[in-house]
Amino acid sequence: MLGFTNEQIYRYSRHIILPDVGGAGQKKLLKAKVLLIGAGGLGSPTAMYLAAAGVGTLGIVEFDTVDLSNLQRQLLHRTQDVGRPKIDSAQDTINALNPDVRVVKHKVVLDSTNVMDIIKDYDIIVNGTDNFPTRYLVNDACVFAGKPLVDGSIFMFEGQATVYDAAHDGPCYRCLFPTPPPPGEVPSCQEAGVLGVLPGIIGSIQAIEVIKLILGKGDSLKGRLLLFDAMAMEFREMKIEKDPHCPVCGEHPTITELIDYEQFCGVPFPAAPELLEPELVLV
C-alpha cells in the first residue's frame, strides 16, 4: 500500500513531507545506483548520508584496510575495525544504519582495465580519492561513459566540490587541469595533514549534489567550483567552463583511451591559483 512499507514511511517521512521530494522523489532515491570511489574521509559522510536517505544501491571501490590514523576523520570505521578491510566495515556501518541499502563491494585498485566495467552499472559516480592517478582515471572514464562525477577534495583546512558532467555541456577535471603535475612537486597528503571535520563538510556537500541529481531538482555545482576555507569560515565559488581544447572532452580530443599514471599521493588543488583568481566571485 502507498508503494512503501510502513517502516519506510516513518523512516523517510521527513523527506516525503518536502514538496520537492515527496513519495515520488523518495522512490527515485530507492531506485538510484551510486558508486563511491573510496570509503575514506570524503566517502564516509557521503556514504552515510546517502544510506540514511535511502539511496537503494551504493557501490564502494576500496582496497585499503582501516588504520588507526584514519579514525580522526573517516566516520565509517571504528576502533574495533582497525586492521579490517575498509570495505567490510563500511558495509557494516551502512547496513546498521539502513537495511534498505544494498552495498556492492568492489575490493580492487582502480585501473584502466577495470574502471569502465565497474562504473557502467551506476547512475552517478562520487569521487573521494586523494591521489592524482585515480582522479584522472575516474574523470576520463566518466567522460567516456557519459556519467556525472560528483567531485570533492580536501587539503589541510580547505576543501572544494563540484560536479563534472561533460555529457551535458559541463566541464571535466581535465578542462581545468589538463595533465597531472609531475610527482614530487606537491606535498603528499600524509605530510600536509587535514582537519578531521573538513571531509564532513565537503563529503556532505557531495551527498547533497548526488541527491539533487537523482531528484532532478535544484541547481547543481556543474560549471561551478565551490571552495571552502575552514580557517576563514568562508565559502566562495568559481565559475568553471568547458574547454573546447580539453584533451579528453574537447572538440578534438587527444586522449581517447584510459591512462594509468604512476601512483603518487598529492594535493588535488589548483596548481596555479593566479590563473584562477580573477574569476573568483564571493558568494
Place this chain on the structure above:
Amino acid sequence: MYHFPCYLIPDTYKMNRWNPTIINAPSDISADETFDLKGEICPYTFVKSKLMLEMMESGQILQVIVDNDESATNVPKSLTNEGNTVLGTEKINETDWMITVRKK
C-alpha cells in the same frame, strides 16, 4: 502564510492549542478514495495522506479519517500548502474527523 509543521512545535506548546477549522463539505461530494488513518498521529497522518494523493489523479477527491484534533488542525493546512483544495473538515463523532480534499 507559512504553516509550521507540527514536529517543529514543542510538545509543551501544543497543549490545548489544536483548533480544527470546521468546513462543511458539499453534500453532493463523492470520494474517489477513503483512507482510515485512525490511530495515526502527526506528521504521519499528513505523510500518508500525501502519499495517497500521489497515487491518485489530479482533480480526484480523497477523504481521510483521523482521530485527534492535532491532525484535524494540521493535515488540512499541510494539504493546502501543497496546493490541494480542502473541501471539508468535519467532526463525524466524539473523536473522529473527516477531511475531504481535492488533489491539485
